[in-house]
Amino acid sequence: xxxxxxxxxxxxxxxxxxxxxxxxxxxxxxxxxxxxxxxxxxxxxxxxxxxxxxxxxxxxxxxxxxxxxxxxxxxxxxxxxxxxxxxxxxxxxxxxxxxxxxxxxxxxxxxxxxxxxxxxxxxxxxxxxxxxxxxxxxxxxxxxxxxxxxxxxxxxxxxxxxxxxxxxxxxxxxxxxxxxxxxxxxxxxxxxxxxxxxxxxxxxxxxxxxxxxxxxxxxxxxxxxxxxxxxxxxxxxxxxxxxxxxxxxxxxxxxxxxxxxxxxxxxxxxxxxxxxxxxxxxxxxxxxxxxxxxxxxxxxxxxxxxxxxxxxxxxxxxxxxxxxxxxxxxxxxxxxxxxxxxxxxxxxxxxxxxxxxxxxxxxxxxxxxxxxxxxxxxxxxxxxxxxxxxxxxxxxxxxxxxxxxxxxxxxxxxxxxxxxxxxxxxxxxxxxxxxxxxxxxxxxxxxxxxxxxxxxxxxxxxxxxxxxxxx
Ligand code: ARG
Ligand code: ZN
Numbered sequence: 001x002x003x004x005x006x007x008x009x010x011x012x013x014x015x016x017x018x019x020x021x022x023x024x025x026x027x028x029x030x031x032x033x034x035x036x037x038x039x040x041x042x043x044x045x046x047x048x049x050x051x052x053x054x055x056x057x058x059x060x061x062x063x064x065x066x067x068x069x070x071x072x073x074x075x076x077x078x079x080x081x082x083x084x085x086x087x088x089x090x091x092x093x094x095x096x097x098x099x100x101x102x103x104x105x106x107x108x109x110x111x112x113x114x115x116x117x118x119x120x121x122x123x124x125x126x127x128x129x130x131x132x133x134x135x136x137x138x139x140x141x142x143x144x145x146x147x148x149x150x151x152x153x154x155x156x157x158x159x160x161x162x163x164x165x166x167x168x169x170x171x172x173x174x175x176x177x178x179x180x181x182x183x184x185x186x187x188x189x190x191x192x193x194x195x196x197x198x199x200x201x202x203x204x205x206x207x208x209x210x211x212x213x214x215x216x217x218x219x220x221x222x223x224x225x226x227x228x229x230x231x232x233x234x235x236x237x238x239x240x241x242x243x244x245x246x247x248x249x250x251x252x253x254x255x256x257x258x259x260x261x262x263x264x265x266x267x268x269x270x271x272x273x274x275x276x277x278x279x280x281x282x283x284x285x286x287x288x289x290x291x292x293x294x295x296x297x298x299x300x301x302x303x304x305x306x307x308x309x310x311x312x313x314x315x316x317x318x319x320x321x322x323x324x325x326x327x328x329x330x331x332x333x334x335x336x337x338x339x340x341x342x343x344x345x346x347x348x349x350x351x352x353x354x355x356x357x358x359x360x361x362x363x364x365x366x367x368x369x370x371x372x373x374x375x376x377x378x379x380x381x382x383x384x385x386x387x388x389x390x391x392x393x394x395x396x397x398x399x400x401x402x403x404x405x406x407x408x409x410x411x412x413x414x415x416x417x418x419x420x421x422x423x424x425x426x427x428x429x430x431x432x433x434x435x436x437x438x439x440x441x442x443x444x445x446x447x448x449x450x451x452x453x454x455x456x457x458x459x460x461x462x463x464x465x466x467x468x469x470x471x
Contacts, residue, residue, distance in 0.1 A: 031336075038077040040071050041068060041118075045173055046066075048176070051180040054223070062122065063121070065121075076105075076108075082129070089120070091110070134157050146282060151286075156336055157217070173214065175191065175209070177208040188222040190214060190292065191294055218290075262322070270326075276294045285300060286299025291329060324345075331429040333434070337387055341439060351363050370401075380392075382462050385458065406418070407469075413447055
């Protein structure tokens with residue numbers, strides 16, 4: 001009897017641990033963030049509907065997730081942190097679920113079969129971002145309430161605080177965002193604003209559609225009392241700019257400089273890859289910016305003066321975030337270890353813009369000072385660019401040495417070849433993902449040279465190679 005009971009208990013415990021921890025489904029395999037993302041399916045489209053109470057700082061949400069099973073699944077995970085779940089259905093049948101940290105573990109009534117499309121509905125409510133933290137980075141918290149509004153910045157893993165998601169850049173998907181707010185607020189989000197629907201209670205629903213796939217950390221919803229300017233670039237690329245109402249006078253200048261930057265970056269990186277672009281300036285001092293897809297996010301510090309984060313004029317950081325739309329957004333990192341493909345490339349691009357507007361001597365002087373700066377980094381900060389560590393994703397080495405690598409490659413190969421490599425890399429991996437090794441392979445294929453020594457020194461080792469500007 002006792003023995004039997006033990007056996008039963010053992011079986012129950014092993015079943016639990018299979019379901020919760022050892023099913024291999026919770027965690028997509030990122031070397032730095034093992035619990036980010038999930039295996040077993042591939043999300044195609046998210047429809048996120050949020051009814052937001054600005055006074056109470058709460059919301060009611062429903063998420064519809066259209067997905068494809070990539071294996072047979074009797075259970076699957078989503079990432080979701082905080083808030084309360086009211087109901088989950090899978091293919092319109094009630095499903096059972098458990099929660100464990102970021103893991104939302106769902107058991108559908110009927111197991112899913114490999115290659116089968118399936119739809120998950122999650123009904124939830126609460127105050128996103130309250131009482132849970134997915135990150136201590138200000139640009140990583142996800143949904144953030146400010147004094148009279150909301151911004152959403154989620155790099156690398158903050159999206160899980162506001163919707164259930166396969167929260168890793170490897171599973172990019174398209175989005176519909178339906179955000180209902182009081183009449184005196186505006187919602188600025190990814191993609192194109194398709195409609196503003198008046199609700200019977202005097203509220204308004206903003207319907208935003210993003211047609212190019214987005215990595216979850218680049219999904220954004222911003223609520224505020226905004227002034228807006230809409231215009232087009234070139235053959236009709238929609239541009240839209242949002243700033244707090246009292247800064248409305250700044251809108252034309254933001255639009256003009258953005259158009260100049262688009263023309264410049266298209267000349268070096270190729271045609272702008274997404275369905276729209278623009279900027280949202282939220283009514284808070286952020287001390288960071290984020291390249292949220294098709295609508296880069298800034299704090300009002302962007303408009304405050306001629307210095308921004310000590311890196312020069314506001315246009316420099318605008319150039320940085322715009323360049324990310326090619327490098328980081330259209331081509332996303334395959335894992336967070338590949339962050340150099342984002343930050344090194346965008347920082348190199350901001351320097352190209354600086355060279356274009358201020359001249360080569362000015363660019364070289366800044367590279368010189370960066371080179372000095374990073375030669376004194378402590379060992380804990382001077383980690384190899386190809387494996388910086390999760391604590392150093394956004395450290396200055398990734399940005400400054402990251403840009404110097406590409407400037408060094410430019411010195412080695414010349415402008416024509418370097419830009420051909422960048423364009424080929426973007427073309428090959430657009431709307432998808434790439435690793436550092438994929439970039440190296442592209443550089444070698446396009447240049448027809450072995451670049452092993454070059455990249456070994458610059459990316460895989462700590463010692464700083466000679467400055468590209470030393471002669
Ligand atoms: N991806 C963002 C950017 O560089 C991250 C912001 C990091 N900010 C910082 N000060 N390190 O555009
Ligand atoms: Zn960046």
